[in-house]
Amino acid sequence: MQYRMLGKTGLTVSEVSFGGIPIIRLSVGEAVSVLHRAFDRGINFYDTANAYRDSEHKMGRAFRDRRDRVILATKTGRRDGAGALEHLENSLRMLETDYIDLYQLHQVAQEKDWEAAAAPGGALEVVRKAQAEGKVRHIGVTSHSLPMAIKLVRTGLFATVQFPFNFIEDAAKDELFPTALERGMGILAMKPFAGGVLDNASLVFKFLRQYPDAIPIPGFDSPQAVDEIVGLYAGPNSVGADDLALMDRYRAELGQRFCRRCEYCLPCPNGVAITGAMGYRVTVARLSPKGAVGFSGRFMDTVANCTQCGLCATRCPYELDIPAILKQHYDLYETHRALD
Numbered sequence: 001m002q003y004r005m006l007g008k009t010g011l012t013v014s015e016v017s018f019g020g021i022p023i024i025r026l027s028v029g030e031a032v033s034v035l036h037r038a039f040d041r042g043i044n045f046y047d048t049a050n051a052y053r054d055s056e057h058k059m060g061r062a063f064r065d066r067r068d069r070v071i072l073a074t075k076t077g078r079r080d081g082a083g084a085l086e087h088l089e090n091s092l093r094m095l096e097t098d099y100i101d102l103y104q105l106h107q108v109a110q111e112k113d114w115e116a117a118a119a120p121g122g123a124l125e126v127v128r129k130a131q132a133e134g135k136v137r138h139i140g141v142t143s144h145s146l147p148m149a150i151k152l153v154r155t156g157l158f159a160t161v162q163f164p165f166n167f168i169e170d171a172a173k174d175e176l177f178p179t180a181l182e183r184g185m186g187i188l189a190m191k192p193f194a195g196g197v198l199d200n201a202s203l204v205f206k207f208l209r210q211y212p213d214a215i216p217i218p219g220f221d222s223p224q225a226v227d228e229i230v231g232l233y234a235g236p237n238s239v240g241a242d243d244l245a246l247m248d249r250y251r252a253e254l255g256q257r258f259c260r261r262c263e264y265c266l267p268c269p270n271g272v273a274i275t276g277a278m279g280y281r282v283t284v285a286r287l288s289p290k291g292a293v294g295f296s297g298r299f300m301d302t303v304a305n306c307t308q309c310g311l312c313a314t315r316c317p318y319e320l321d322i323p324a325i326l327k328q329h330y331d332l333y334e335t336h337r338a339l340d
């Protein structure tokens, strides 16, 4: 395993690191086994979130006897100070630690999110106070909106930025990454498998290894998956004409149905949680039907209010047929709900 500096944080992180969503579907014992295999294979950076159900608890259990040898990152989606503080205190308890290496504002995609988080008494103020008290070492931000991510990077307030990056979502390489690097920020590449829609690990990491400044944080659900992906980092990388052609075929096939979670389609006049509901199939693939009903029910229930007006589709830069996809996902959700 090779290691890289994460911007100017002073943290040295493994060139492939660990995303904390898939361990949600494992038992505590299974999750600890996966986390220990990752640790044994040299992965030292672990990213989770308050929103990832019991993921923090599982990481806390796995690393309580080796806290000084891992770098822990987590996040809050709350924009108000009181809510962010509640999340932060809960993360410290769940992770069984008295400090968090990287605390991130989670999915700041809309202007109103940023205004609320940056307002006096908002989430950012609380997290900066926690940093002054030593509970948080560095502050980062995550987003799925490219213009917002670039804007957040330009504020100079964050040590890292986390953004989706994979061979069907590669826009970040053009402006976001260079802008972040100019400012000495660390870059975390979330969703290397595009949230579960890419199934060719070799191709996925051939692409990502061309951008070594962006640290990928794939999720792992078994010790074998850890071995497979760490193994893909052995030896030099080479991307041939066949690989590029195959990436193009994936792009062509997935382009018309893959939601990038950019949130340009919002808001829905009828309160439909479009982005959460558009990701339902991916959530099923990651968590199982039962898990997806529990995780996405709050989004999927809002789809019942969809009148198929089509307004959202006129705003989607990827020209997705959002009403049709929402209907398909809702039908699937109803089938899964009936399984309970």
Ligand code: SF4
Pocket: 258, 259, 260, 261, 262, 263, 264, 265, 266, 274, 275, 278, 315, 316, 317, 318, 319, 320, 322
């Ligand atoms: S449906 Fe389109 S506009 Fe809405 S989040 Fe997905 S990709 Fe973005």
Ligand code: SF4
Pocket: 267, 268, 269, 270, 271, 272, 274, 305, 306, 307, 308, 309, 310, 311, 312, 313, 322, 323, 326
């Ligand atoms: S089609 Fe449905 S989800 Fe889209 S804006 Fe209209 S009501 Fe909302």
